[in-house]
Amino acid sequence: MLEFIRGLFKAEEKQSEPVKVAENSETEKYFHLWMSYFVDAYTDFVEGDEKKLPTVYSYLASGDIKVTVKAADAIARYMEKLDYVGICHLDDWFRQLTSMEWSIDWKGISPKDIRTKTRKDYLWVLRLGTFHPNGYFREKCVKELQYDKGSLIFIILRLNDWVPEVRRVASKACLEMPAIQYSEVIPCLLYLEKLRQRGIPNDAVIRDLEDKISDTAQNQTTLIDRTFVRTHGEIERRVAYRFFVSRKLVNKAETDNIISWEKNSQLQALLMTLLIQNYEVSTEELDTYINHKSLSVNYKALEVKYERLKDYWAGLENSLLSQSTRIRSYVSHILNQHTSIDIAAYYRERLETSNKKVCILGLGDNGTKEDVETLKPYLEASEEGIVKATLHAIGSLLREDGAEIYWRFLQDSREVVARQAYREIAAHDVRYGAEKIFNLLTETESELLKEKLTLMLLKEPVWDALPYRLMLYASEDEAIKSIIHPFKGRISTYSTMSAEHAEWIKSIMADEKYKIPKGLQDEILFSMKYSIK
Template sequence: MPAGGSAGIMTAVGDLVDRLFRRLRTLFGRVPAAAVPARGAAVRDLRATVPARPAVPDLPEGVPDLLLAACHPNGYVREAAVTALGERDDVTALPVLALRAADWVPEVRDRARRVCARWLDRAPAEAIAGLAPAALALQARQEGRWLAQAVGDVLRDGPPEALAAALASEDRRTRRLAYTTGVRTLDVDHLVHAARTDSDLPIRVLCAEAAIRSTGDPEVARRLLTSRTAAVRAEAVRALAAAGDTGPAVEALTDRSALVRATAQVALRRAGTDPATRYRALLADQRPPRPAVIAGLAETGTRADAALLRPWLAHPSSRGRAETVRALRHLGDTPRDLLLPLLTDEVSSVTRQVVQSLEGHTLDEHHLRPLLHPPHPLHVQRAAYRLLCAQGVWTRISVDLELVATPDHALCGTARSDLGEWLRRDAATTYSVPDGPRATELSGLLAEAEPFLSRESTRSLRFCLNLT
């Protein structure tokens, strides 16, 4: 804070009292005599309430200690530390200066901003490397926009070395801003390299689009066809197809990524080719077919193609089986008798797909209940539990009570939470009660689970199940 800050406040207090007396003259034509002696007392009393500027302890000499002082809770200490750091030519201070440039105290903030501005003007490359990560991380703060804007201005209008420093930064925000700002100035090789290797997905996509757009050379797009990023491969396929080369689109029909397949399918349709025909041919030729072929036929085919896919529920790879279940569901074909055996698949991804396909079916509860328990693996138990709960409210309550009464079961906690959720949310809108054998079953299960339930839960369940 500026020297003499307390004196400035006292001056302001005196001005306030003077304005008060001027207002009295306006109202009464003069200041009441009784108020005159009070003027000096009022000023003295008000001045007595103004705290004196606290003494700032002696600051350390070393930069590490000054960095700690710049984070002190006392604003005067932070201000003094920022001033001292501004007098030292040490880049290690830049992140803390960036933090203080967004300080809530105006005097601290202004001093830090002046120091940062000097760094950006005098040594832009070093300043960008030290300030940009913190500035961009803090830009959402109330006072954080100034430094982020200053960094962006230097990247846009400053020397090339500043942009180069930002492009080489390990901070993804800094690199992202640098590429967004300077993408038009970068050569194609740099863009292709970044599109293939940068760790940040938005940067890879940005550079791929810029590289393809900058020259219009199909060879640039071909270099990106082998990228590990689906969005980059898709952009390369789209660009080549737009240039009249649909060969990569044909190859991309069997890409692992749905985004790339969709791009290829659109490109081939525009070229007058039906991608479903190509998928059917591949399905007939490949034994076993690649999972992407199964997925692609579901994406482009009709319900009649479900008959071609059903045999591959026995695909030798788990991904092939999971993709077949998903593909059949996409085509509106969920054959219960064919899917139920896959509930016990050794791979959880297959089981999850089966559950999604069977949730709308009415299933045999007596077939599913044995799957709730060992020796079936946990993912099979979870699948059986989810399907049983979808069979109706009393089946759901029955399964929950059975599992709650088995405290060492892996799904006991899940069942207890589900039972509590039903009591809180759904019980009040369940307008029927169990009867006959189901009521007898639930009564017995509640008696077994009672030692593991709270008294309130037990009482509520007895009431809701009409077992009182």
């Protein structure tokens, strides 16, 4: 144990925290000093500092039963709480942020020498050991865990280990693993997906594991039901859908049911793709999906039907009234390619129907500047959703030429409308001049408008806007401060200013009421030297 303690002191020296211990000190003195390090690390770790985990783990090699038991218990309690994301994160950082290699010869340490009171703690110690920076120790931990079914996910991650011998041991353990229990199916699929993302070389082992998962899944009466969809996370559902449908472990009707239960649009689109790839879906069935309540399903069905027909079909224009911008755009493309239908006219004719909002947006996407006059009356609508849609449509048609319209509605008391006006200003890079923005900013009581105007001020030419930005520096408004204060004063620009403008900036900085920090003033003065014409 004395050598272990000396190793710890060497590690401390490498961390620029030298511990001076006389060569002739007694072992007992070393022990107490070393123990004090453990107590500090252990306390920090159990109180939430996960960076102390490698330090706590290193004490498992101390040979002291009390320390080992305490460290193992803390490690087990930490590991038990980790989900898929937490384990993957730990796998990525545990080897990188540890100094265990410096102080201990882990090559010579056997996991069996790490004594704990319960097998549960011992298993968690070994599972974390599969992430250890020492390849020899990782290999030993994998060997110890190879017959423990609950540790399979940790062994799976080592199939992509950079040490060939660790990969070999992990592959052997996976190949010799007996039938996988159903409770392990989803966790295994998650970690197999993780390996695919990393480009795993162990294809034969992966196929064997997937075959075992299939064998287990085939014995289940129901693989995915409403409860599964409701209780499992998005990542888990994604890997389950991809695996079960692609292997036809759920049939066509069951897949259709899952589509109706699933609420996530991306997963609905995935299910539609898997359904079409793995089962026969007729054109008539595609028509049903085109009218499905899910917009993601609608789009995929439209896409597949067009890929098959390569032409217009009767009733396609009805999808121009979809709530989905992507669907309307896709259908417009098909109609423009294969028909002479006037899409803008289609929307104009339906402006006074229940599809008013969609038609306003559609006219904005397909009309011309002349259609702005048709749209302007809808800016006066009482429904904020209609006004918002009209602003967006006019923005699509006029772009920066709609500046005065956006300015008016930027000041609207309805937050939804004001935000949309700002989006049009930002999207089309509209500039109003620093003075105009500043004047409105100092007049308004709206916190939202203050925030947006301050952001707009930052988009104005830097020297033009700088006096106004400086005059806002002393503002007590949090929205303004959070935008203005990060400015450090260094300005890289080829633009110039007059001597009079420079003097104005200097006078503002000299005025104590604006509370401009000295460091910021110095940086600005330095930048100004090269910009005065």
